[in-house]
Amino acid sequence: MKFVQLLSRRFGKGDSGTAPTISGTIPEEMREVPYVTLYGWDASDYDVDRGLTVDRIREARAAGIDFMTYKGTEQSVGGTFHSQYYGLMLTAAKDAGIPFLGMYVVVHSGVSIEDQVRTAIDYADRHTSWWRDYDRFFWQIDLERWPTDDVPSRVGVEAARELQARSGKVAVMYASRGQYGSDELGDHPRWNANYPYRVAEHFKAAYARAGGDSGPGWVRYGRPEMMPRIWQYTDSAIIGRQHTCDADAFRGTAEDFAEMIGARAPEGDDEVIAKFISGTYRDVTLDATDAFHAIRWEDGEYHWTLPEAGIVGVQATVDLRGLQRDDLVRVRAEYLEPGHPESDTPLLTQELVSINPDTAGGVFVVSTPDVNIELPEHSQIRIQVAVRPGDGDTTRRLSYGDLTRVSMVLFRLPG
8 A cells, every 4th residue: 555645704895886988099908808717716714604505616616716715814913814715616616627726815904924834834733735836826916995994005915925935836815806906916917806797697708798808807907017817707696506606717728727827727637537526315313432443425335445556635524413522523535456365444633623613603624635546457445534532431422424425536546
């Protein structure tokens, strides 16, 4: 057996109101051009409040979403916010095949740039450990002027530079023309927010209504004066079954987007032989006895059997209902190779429940790192969970929530 390594709801963030009237000569950058358009979605825990699930992210990919970012951290003088669902949802986007993925970081004044960047990177490491080796990961700096913090543009520019220097990943600057139109914004790819309309409709129809590839969001601004690479054109889009979404457009191909963030295009991936992506079997429960039990998946099985030898990427999310503060949740994988009587059971993660889950609607999610392992044909993989009750009550019975899922992807061995 060989372990291997493979390659806040945001208010007032755009120019609101009705579409501006354009008169006179249309600037060159506003003329109709035969662009290819990629569509994106930047989401946060507020989208979970509005019904976002793993299934809805899969539907978003099927509907034509090519890039997605999710809010990770926000650090201000008032405290530090960590998204509860970032790891779950961005990993779900990766599993769904959305090619370009990122974490957005809301920056503030009054807190050192080094601290804000360290908080963001540490959080990404804990909840999406795959990001460092995922070639198409990027950062989104969320630079906005808030009622309680008129964040100067230099904070966003310095944060972007620091993130890039520490991570080697490109930072895209989300700073709207309406708020930072004449400010120094550095040479980072620019992301403009401008909402000509707020109509609840399919995200592609909303882009057409907003003017499409010749819409008012495509205009040069900032210092140095640059054309935005991404336009967030509405905060009211429908993506799949999800309503009230922030929808974005990129004028160009997947190769163009990859070049913008210093990545390879999606076609260069390792060859995938097979996938197993599943939620839990209905009515599955778990006793809080500190004993490990395998999760039963939607197909009724407790394991996945490899159809041939290869490298398997394993990542799991466990959503247990009935947890209490100070419970210890442990998640491990069991790898059983054919012909070997003893299985290998490495611990993937453990997390102490640090909040009262009732304050979050009974939800406390534990996500494991993305672990890669080389296994022979017909090996079996199980995901096992144990809960040590903080109050010592071993009679307590827990149930798996809808957010529980596993992703196992089998890649062909090189050569």
